Amino acid sequence: MALINKNAAQITATIVSNKRVGQYHQLIINIGDLAQACKPGNFVAISVGGETSGMILRRAFAISRVSTSTTFGGTMELIVAAHGQGSRWLCAQPEGATLNLVVPLGTAFGIPTEPVQVLLVGGGYGSAPLFGLAEVLNARGCRVDMLLGASTAGKIYAPMEGKRAVNSLRIYTEDGSMGQMGRVTDPIASLIKDMDIAVIYSCGPMAMLSAINAITSQSDVIHQCAVEESMACGIGICMTCVLPVADETGAVSMLRSCIDGPVMDGAYVQWDKLGQVL
Amino acid sequence: MTSVDLSTTIGNAWFPNPIFTASGCASSGRELAQFFPLHDLGGVVTKSVMSKARTGRPTPRMAETPSGMLNSIGLQGPGIDAFIAKDIPYLIEQKARIIVSIAGETIEEYSTLARKLRSVSGISAIEVNISCPNVENRGLVFACDPDASRRVIDGVRRTIGGELPIIAKLSPDVTDLVSIARGVVDAGADALALINTVLGMVINLDTMRPHLGGKTGGLSGPAIRPIAVRAVYQVHEAMPKVPILGMGGITNGRDALEMIAAGASGLSIGTASFGNPMALISIVQELKELLGAKGFTSLRDAIGFAHRIEEA
Numbered sequence: 311m312a313l314i315n316k317n318a319a320q321i322t323a324t325i326v327s328n329k330r331v332g333q334y335h336q337l338i339i340n341i342g343d344l345a346q347a348c349k350p351g352n353f354v355a356i357s358v359g360g361e362t363s364g365m366i367l368r369r370a371f372a373i374s375r376v377s378t379s380t381t382f383g384g385t386m387e388l389i390v391a392a393h394g395q396g397s398r399w400l401c402a403q404p405e406g407a408t409l410n411l412v413v414p415l416g417t418a419f420g421i422p423t424e425p426v427q428v429l430l431v432g433g434g435y436g437s438a439p440l441f442g443l444a445e446v447l448n449a450r451g452c453r454v455d456m457l458l459g460a461s462t463a464g465k466i467y468a469p470m471e472g473k474r475a476v477n478s479l480r481i482y483t484e485d486g487s488m489g490q491m492g493r494v495t496d497p498i499a500s501l502i503k504d505m506d507i508a509v510i511y512s513c514g515p516m517a518m519l520s521a522i523n524a525i526t527s528q529s530d531v532i533h534q535c536a537v538e539e540s541m542a543c544g545i546g547i548c549m550t551c552v553l554p555v556a557d558e559t560g561a562v563s564m565l566r567s568c569i570d571g572p573v574m575d576g577a578y579v580q581w582d583k584l585g586q587v588l
Numbered sequence: 589m590t591s592v593d594l595s596t597t598i599g600n601a602w603f604p605n606p607i608f609t610a611s612g613c614a615s616s617g618r619e620l621a622q623f624f625p626l627h628d629l630g631g632v633v634t635k636s637v638m639s640k641a642r643t644g645r646p647t648p649r650m651a652e653t654p655s656g657m658l659n660s661i662g663l664q665g666p667g668i669d670a671f672i673a674k675d676i677p678y679l680i681e682q683k684a685r686i687i688v689s690i691a692g693e694t695i696e697e698y699s700t701l702a703r704k705l706r707s708v709s710g711i712s713a714i715e716v717n718i719s720c721p722n723v724e725n726r727g728l729v730f731a732c733d734p735d736a737s738r739r740v741i742d743g744v745r746r747t748i749g750g751e752l753p754i755i756a757k758l759s760p761d762v763t764d765l766v767s768i769a770r771g772v773v774d775a776g777a778d779a780l781a782l783i784n785t786v787l788g789m790v791i792n793l794d795t796m797r798p799h800l801g802g803k804t805g806g807l808s809g810p811a812i813r814p815i816a817v818r819a820v821y822q823v824h825e826a827m828p829k830v831p832i833l834g835m836g837g838i839t840n841g842r843d844a845l846e847m848i849a850a851g852a853s854g855l856s857i858g859t860a861s862f863g864n865p866m867a868l869i870s871i872v873q874e875l876k877e878l879l880g881a882k883g884f885t886s887l888r889d890a891i892g893f894a895h896r897i898e899e900a
Contacts, residue, residue, distance in 0.1 A: 315622040320865055357863060364655040366809050366839075366863045412865060542650045542657055543862035546619035549612075549635075549661045550650035554643075564643050564664055569619070585801060588643040 314569050315545050317347040320412045326382050327405055333464045334435050335401040337388045341413060345376040345384025349418035350443035351536055351573040354386065355544035357410040358396035369396040370544050372513065372536065372572070373414065374438035375445075386413070389438035389467055415544050417573040419443050419511055419534055425451030426508035429501060430476075431494055431522060432458045433514020434465050439536065440513055441472030448475040455505075456480070459494025459518070463487035495521045502529050509534060512576070520581040533576030539567045554580040554588055562588060592879045593886035594872070596630065596853050598831045599753025599778030601712040603630040603685055603854065606887055607844070607872045610835050610858030611636050611689035611715060611757070612661065616675035621682060623865040628872070631685035633833075633856055634675060636717040638691050639700055641667035646801030651790040656811030656837070657859060658788050660802035663691055663720070668704050680710040687755065689715040690744075693723040695736070699743040706748050713753040715833075716744055716777070719784040731759035731784065734768050738775040745776030755833055757781035760812075760819050766826045779831040781856065782819045786812050809859040813837030817850045824851020824892050839867065841874020848875075848887065849894040 326338040341348075355368035375387040392401040403409070422428070428447055430440045437458045444454045454475060459482040460466045466481055466488055473479055481489025482496065495518065501507065502525070512522050513536040526533040541551035545568065552564035553571075556578045565571070594605040609617070611633045617626045626632055644664030651658045665671070668690075679686050688711050692698040698716060705714060718730035718740050730736045741756050748754065756777040762768055769780055785806025792799040816836025824832060834852025838844050839860040847855055860867035875887075884890050 313622065314619045318622055320623065365652065366655060366859065367652050367657060368863055410864075540648055540650060542652075542659070543865075545865055547614050548650065548659065548862050549615070549644070549664055550647070550659060552644070552647060552649070552664070585647050587646050 315415065317344075318412055318415050318545065319344060320410070322408050323411050325403055325405055325407050325409065326385055328401070328403060331389070331469070332467065333391065334467055335390045335392060337390060337400070338385050339388065339409065339411070340382045340384070341386050341411065342384050344413055345378045345386055348373050348376045348386060348414040350439055350446055351416065351418040352414035353416045353544070353572060354388070354411050354413040355415060356400060358399045365396055365399075367542050368412065368544055369400065370415075370541055370568070372436075372439040373442070375442035389435050391435050412544060416568055417571055419536075419573050421446055421450055422452060422509060425453075427453045427506050428455075428509045428511060429498070429507050430454060430456040431498070431510060431512040431514070431518070432456070432467075433494060433518040434460045435467045436514030436536070437467045440511065441469065441475070443511060444472070444475040453477050455501075457482065457494050457497065459483065459514075461485065494518065495525065498522060498525050502526075502531055507531055512536070516584065519576065520584075523576040523579065523581055526576060534573055535576045535579070536572040537567050537574055537579065538572070541568050544568050554583040554586075556580060564588065592876050592884060593888070594876055596887055598713055598755065598833065598854055601753050603712070605630045605872050606848070606852075606854040607868055607875070608633050608687065608833065608854055608856045609861070609868065610856035611717060613858030613861055616671070617679055617682065617684060620861065620865060620868070624869045626679065626682045626684035629684065629868055630854060631687050631712060632679055633687040633689055633715055634671070634679075635665060636663055636689040636691035637665050637668050637671045637701070638663055638693070639668055639697050641665065641670065648799060648801055651799050651805065653788070653790065653807065654811060656807050656809030657862075658790055658800060658805030658807055659785070660800040660805035662802060668701055672704065672708055676708055676710060685712045686710060687713045687715050689717050689757070691717040691720045692740070693720060695724070695739050695743050698740045699747045702744040702747040705752075711752060713755055713779075714744070714748065715755040715757050715781055716741060717757045717784070719757065719759045729759060729761075731757075731768070732762050734771045737768055738771040741772045741775040741777045753778040755779040755781050757784055759784045760815055761787050765819055766822055769823045769827065769830075773827060773830055779833060779853075780823060781833040781835065782823060783812070783816045783836045786815060808837065810837040810839055810843075813843060817846055820847055820852050821850040821894065825895060828892060828895070838871065841871055841878045844871050844875045845878050845890065848890050849892070851892040851895065853891055
């Protein structure tokens, strides 16, 4: 049995920069050599609120990108939506402030051994880790195409520099305020038919992941998705972030999205049983 | 600073320090082993195990609350056979001292679990989690029913014989905790674990329905610490010779000493590990320093200190 949390460490880390990007905040945090252990798909668990806070649980954020060659030493980038008490506190932290982190946690996106065609699908700021993933896939020689969707333009996260690793990028908004009007899942079936896509990587709301899986299950495209369930600990001890997943024999069990995920094979997730008693 | 003897006993079991994981907050130890050696703890109290594998309650299973959280897991677990086959050998390999927590839906299930554990070597004690619904009595939680609590402990005692210490884990959601504590001690419990989580609920104002999939959940964390200190104090006052494994919101060395002064011989740390994977080890160190700073040479001298009559 592989070791659980095997690269993870609890550290105090300094915020190198904190910038507003559209409706989101981009935080760059110095994590030193741990950056080398971070892979696309991994997440970080951050203490929020300061020492006297009544918020006792860490907040989990997907690592959108790491850099091991900056003047600051290893850094990681997070894209944070300030929608809760904890994330609002985090987004209000100035440059130079220190954070208590546990990093890296969770599974990573699997990278194909061959240079195949892949499609990346992101919903809202769920797109953030896909740009770091695109760079890795691009370096592997994969042709990378990307679809991003959100309810409205302000919720699309698509940084200029992130597009370099992407062959094409299409944007969908439900209100038509950016890109095409519609849902990010609309073109997937025809893209699978027209292109020789081997893997779809997805990150975003569970409803989007489920809709993608309904399409990939009709094909032989592999669907690697980063799932999202509310978690208390991020390290596998609280058992709150579970979801029903089948194994090769078809037996379904409740797996923890923090250590058996967040990246899972969509074909095994029991999408119709989410939030139910098995 | 003089060195402080942190060792403690629960029944006939000896532990090098009083800091344990709390059942259900450390699985079977593998997840925390990345952060510190499990051997450095007083011991690992494993997640309550039942006869059969169990998938537990639906999500959402947690809600953060001011200085606390609600959980509604529903005793998800592998079942006793897989637990004995996989988890016990792992913990023995880590040289961890093991307290196995068991849970059942019937009085008979508890005895069955005790029977299976009787022949397993390497276990220091058994914690009997009686905060489970009794399917034979309208789902009334064993721990809230003095008679059912006694019968569970009596069954486990008879099955296990006189060797392994039995720790009965009680719920604070009762009118007269001391009388329930007396009942289980009379039935053969060597020690008491106080307290289990406090039943609570959060309503989600978006859906206007209970937030948790299981509707109610157990409140834990610093929010319940004064309740736990009170419970430990009251029970220690009534039965000063019965060792208590104290728990409920302990986050640092000061919290730990407070619970010890109230009467606890050992401490379980649960929710604090969710926010700080190193919490258990930090608490061992902080407690040691704090005892030393207050002039104690051994943990034993501090147990129940708050009950002592001040010298004139």
